[in-house]
Amino acid sequence: MPPKPVAPPTPDINDCCGNGCDPCIFDLHAAAMEQYRAELKAWLALAGQTADAGAGGPSF
Template sequence: MPQPPEAPDINDCCGNGCDPCIFDRHDMAMDAYRQALRAWHARQSSPEPQAGEQA
């Protein structure tokens, strides 16, 4: 099961207007995590192929 990225501490931001900011990078990592989690759930709910069947 995919694990969510660790959220940055509020004090991790330098406040210099970086692009992307550490919080932007976390948002992108969360998007990737949610996509990976959906794919993982889809694989878990798919029936296992029976002997002699193709996946």
């Protein structure tokens, strides 16, 4: 199983230069968080399938 995704670090308020950049560092962080959430959702689904694989109980 692949390693659990790690959330991107949150930029400090002082990391923004305040010049109205496009994209701003906070926009980039928001996009990285969207990607992280998608990867985490997929990882959790895979982890659930892996955990459930042997939990079927006896087969009669």
